[in-house]
Amino acid sequence: MQSRENEHVFVVGDANGHEPVLHVAKEHGAIAASNIRSHVAGEPLEVYENTHHHVAFTGLGVLPFARVGHSVESAQKAGIEHISVTREAASDGVFKSKNVPAGLGRLVVGTDGTILGWQGLHYHADVMAKTMQIAVEMGLDVESVPDRAYHPTTPEILDGLFRAATEELRT
Numbered sequence: 263m264q265s266r267e268n269e270h271v272f273v274v275g276d277a278n279g280h281e282p283v284l285h286v287a288k289e290h291g292a293i294a295a296s297n298i299r300s301h302v303a304g305e306p307l308e309v310y311e312n313t314h315h316h317v318a319f320t321g322l323g324v325l326p327f328a329r330v331g332h333s334v335e336s337a338q339k340a341g342i343e344h345i346s347v348t349r350e351a352a353s354d355g356v357f358k359s360k361n362v363p364a365g366l367g368r369l370v371v372g373t374d375g376t377i378l379g380w381q382g383l384h385y386h387a388d389v390m391a392k393t394m395q396i397a398v399e400m401g402l403d404v405e406s407v408p409d410r411a412y413h414p415t416t417p418e419i420l421d422g423l424f425r426a427a428t429e430e431l432r433t
Contacts, residue, residue, distance in 0.1 A: 269301070314379075325365050326388040331379030331398035332370045343373040347426040349419055351384040356414040360385065369423040375403040375431055380423075386416040393420070404428055 290310060297307045314336070318327045337344045352363035365384025372378050380394040397407070404427045 324362060324385060325383060326386075327381070327383045328387040328391040328394075329379070329381045330391055330394045331377075333379055333381060334368070334370055337370050337378055342378065344370055344378060345373065345427065345430050346370045347423055347430060349422045349426065351419060353422060354416075354418040356416055356418055357385060359414065360416075367419045367423055369404070369427050371404050371427045371431065373431070375405050377402050377404050377407075380420075382419070384416075384419065390417060390420060393417070404431070 293308055293310050300307055314329065314331060332340070332342065332344070334344075334346045337346075346368055348366055348368045351357040351365040351367070357363045357365075362385035365382070365387070367382040367384060367387070368380065369377065370379040377394075377397045379398060380390075382390055382394075396402075404424055407424045409421065409425065
């Protein structure tokens, strides 16, 4: 981020007071380097726009919480028309067979089908965060996501969410 007080100073990471998280600081650093070159050349600067994402480990790390993009609450606050679907981890046999049936996932989808956000509080939610970041940042249509379950794997919960959202949009 470019300093308001001195246009020749760019501040990244914890020092700029926004999202003091390592992966965000790395993104800030890459954009700041590009912006410094642009500033020297008199070219426009790139504005950093972050898609909300975070992972927190709970339950001794067995039940991580991950969020990418909009939650139901943030979509409502932004005035975005949407639907949301929720799926219990216990709905998919793989979670039972791994003895981790607790938790759930939630998908937030615009009424036009655009995947707006995902939250998971279940085994392997942390691993699924990158996949869902791609879906959210690319603005994928939930109906265009291939319906191919890699059974038995924990991402089955995502397949169930995609199917449920598609069904709800079609009704």
